[in-house]
Amino acid sequence: MTQGPILETKSITMRFGGVVAVNNLSIEVNKGEIVALIGPNGAGKTTAFNMITGVYTPTSGKIYYEGQDITGLRPDQITEKGIARTFQNIRLFKKLTVFDNVLIACHLRLKSNFLTAALRFRQYRREEQRMREQSLELIKKFGLEKYKDDIASSLPYGLQRRLEIARALATQPKLLLLDEPAAGMNPKETEELSAFIREIKDEYNLTVFLIEHHMDLVMEISDRIYVLDFGETIAKGTAEDVQNDPRVIEAYLGVDDNA
Amino acid sequence: MKKQDKILTVILLAALFIFLIIANLFLDAYIKRVLNLCAIYTILALSMNLINGFTGLFSLGHAGFMAIGAYCVGIFTLPISVRPANFYIEPMHPAIANVELPFFVALLLGGVLAAFFAFLIGAPVLRLRDDYLAIATLGFSEIIRIVLTNMQSITNGPLGIKNIPTTANMWWIYGVTLVTVIFLVLLISSSYGRAFKAIREDEIAAQAMGINLFRHKILSFMIGAFFAGIAGGLYASMLSTVDPKNFIFTLTYNFLLIIVLGGMGSVSGTIISAYIVTAGLEIMRFFDEPLSIFGVSIPLFRPGLRMVIFSICLMIIVLFFRNGLMGNKELNWDMLRGLFSKRSKRIKGGEAR
Ligand SMILES: Nc1ncnc2c1ncn2[C@@H]1O[C@H](COP(=O)(O)OP(=O)(O)OP(=O)(O)O)[C@@H](O)[C@H]1O
Ligand SMILES: [Mg+2]
Numbered sequence: 001m002t003q004g005p006i007l008e009t010k011s012i013t014m015r016f017g018g019v020v021a022v023n024n025l026s027i028e029v030n031k032g033e034i035v036a037l038i039g040p041n042g043a044g045k046t047t048a049f050n051m052i053t054g055v056y057t058p059t060s061g062k063i064y065y066e067g068q069d070i071t072g073l074r075p076d077q078i079t080e081k082g083i084a085r086t087f088q089n090i091r092l093f094k095k096l097t098v099f100d101n102v103l104i105a106c107h108l109r110l111k112s113n114f115l116t117a118a119l120r121f122r123q124y125r126r127e128e129q130r131m132r133e134q135s136l137e138l139i140k141k142f143g144l145e146k147y148k149d150d151i152a153s154s155l156p157y158g159l160q161r162r163l164e165i166a167r168a169l170a171t172q173p174k175l176l177l178l179d180e181p182a183a184g185m186n187p188k189e190t191e192e193l194s195a196f197i198r199e200i201k202d203e204y205n206l207t208v209f210l211i212e213h214h215m216d217l218v219m220e221i222s223d224r225i226y227v228l229d230f231g232e233t234i235a236k237g238t239a240e241d242v243q244n245d246p247r248v249i250e251a252y253l254g255v256d257d258n259a
Numbered sequence: 260m261k262k263q264d265k266i267l268t269v270i271l272l273a274a275l276f277i278f279l280i281i282a283n284l285f286l287d288a289y290i291k292r293v294l295n296l297c298a299i300y301t302i303l304a305l306s307m308n309l310i311n312g313f314t315g316l317f318s319l320g321h322a323g324f325m326a327i328g329a330y331c332v333g334i335f336t337l338p339i340s341v342r343p344a345n346f347y348i349e350p351m352h353p354a355i356a357n358v359e360l361p362f363f364v365a366l367l368l369g370g371v372l373a374a375f376f377a378f379l380i381g382a383p384v385l386r387l388r389d390d391y392l393a394i395a396t397l398g399f400s401e402i403i404r405i406v407l408t409n410m411q412s413i414t415n416g417p418l419g420i421k422n423i424p425t426t427a428n429m430w431w432i433y434g435v436t437l438v439t440v441i442f443l444v445l446l447i448s449s450s451y452g453r454a455f456k457a458i459r460e461d462e463i464a465a466q467a468m469g470i471n472l473f474r475h476k477i478l479s480f481m482i483g484a485f486f487a488g489i490a491g492g493l494y495a496s497m498l499s500t501v502d503p504k505n506f507i508f509t510l511t512y513n514f515l516l517i518i519v520l521g522g523m524g525s526v527s528g529t530i531i532s533a534y535i536v537t538a539g540l541e542i543m544r545f546f547d548e549p550l551s552i553f554g555v556s557i558p559l560f561r562p563g564l565r566m567v568i569f570s571i572c573l574m575i576i577v578l579f580f581r582n583g584l585m586g587n588k589e590l591n592w593d594m595l596r597g598l599f600s601k602r603s604k605r606i607k608g609g610e611a612r
Contacts, residue, residue: 076470107450114451
């Protein structure tokens, strides 16, 4: 295995017309870490995720995954390499069942072609069986078993967020990107979530890179934190370093009235 | 599948078989032709639903793909002996003049060629913006018709081809339809079918789950075109003639009506609706004929009225019955049992009173 960081961005910049959404962002995420990306609204966090997952190609800069240049690859190619994500505004397959949502995420590892799949060759039947078992296991793990055959959009909000993580894991990632997983959750749910993230991280051998506004969650679970403001990296380090950084305090005071 | 369902399915297939025997023996040629047309339209509508309803693309090229299949069968199954009589304006091109293929081979070739053309159109369009697919396929289906009209030495141009062997009898047509339905149901219920639906639901999420959008879209598009080609081949052999005018792009709207009425994303809905619409179109033929009541001719009844009524139907469905007959649900034995037991309960309730 490569010794360097699992994910590394080298001064990536994203410009939308005149707007510089992210400027010269350099991030390193090491294997097994939980790293957070924080910053006020519009700081460029989601844009950074979108560059890493191939939704946008950076205007400049390079992205490396396990030492490999992945800049400019398509999102599906990046997922295949082992980076999975969730979305800030949940993007489930709304009209499909919970089970199908997870099952679809197994498709990328399928070896059978469409003919042998449609004609139900032995190899395909075996693969289908395995995908079903894996999906069911994930669904159980995420406490969604009793909603298995429900339509995804009928789940309560918190469970939809959970399902999105389950679906991401079905792609068998090594690196999991979570875009505001605790959005819309109450303090108790948030606390449960942080324990849950730790648990799945250990169980599935993951590295986690997350965006979050709930500071308690961030401070509690992150090994390291990057802080963005107006696309610029204004601080990085441990929770303690970041909390005491005057620029961070200023950025948050300037934006959040209740900070 | 439950054991009882398996038995019911076997019974259904046996019933279809017996029906075909009886239909072949006793029904008159016109009704047999309508039934055959229903089956052919089933293939066309199902394959179009794969593209439009299950994968969420918007293709309007089915008349064109159908034409390719029809001409393939027309050209290659036409006995060499009758070719000079057909191609009397300009003899058949020497490269194909002596090529005669068995019906089944020509049928498959038509499907493969249609899929190949689908690839040619789909490759540039589906890679970039599939919003343009509707325009591109519509254009294609008109271009193919014009090309067919003008390749005199290959297609016999505007005269069309006559005396094509009518190999496609009821058995052939229903056999091929059954195979198509089974294949498409199996495909749609496979992992590939789920990937198609994922693309339909949310492309960005599907791609984030590792689904190669282009590969799956073009796959669905080509499979759909393949079966349209097959249906076209059956059509040519059933009618024993092909004529470029048969494949005007408005034909595609018939298939569109079928899938919208049946339910985008429902196989059983499409099949039911294919029969309703095809039979309905036949019944509605009288709208196109001049009509006079007590010697007064009603000016409304003239060729084209059928299409007006047709468009109105389509609009009503789109406006008021978004989901069609079945939405994206499927008819299955459980549902039928449900219907049946509800009815029998009602009957029993009636007796009790
Ligand atoms: N596709 C786009 N086109 C133009 N501007 C964009 C685009 N995507 C993002 N932006 C702009 O880039 C900036 C950063 O947006 P981004 O969504 O990355 O912020 P964020 O840090 O995720 O904010 P939030 O906390 O609200 O989610 C914003 O000013 C936004 O308007
Ligand atoms: Mg965001």
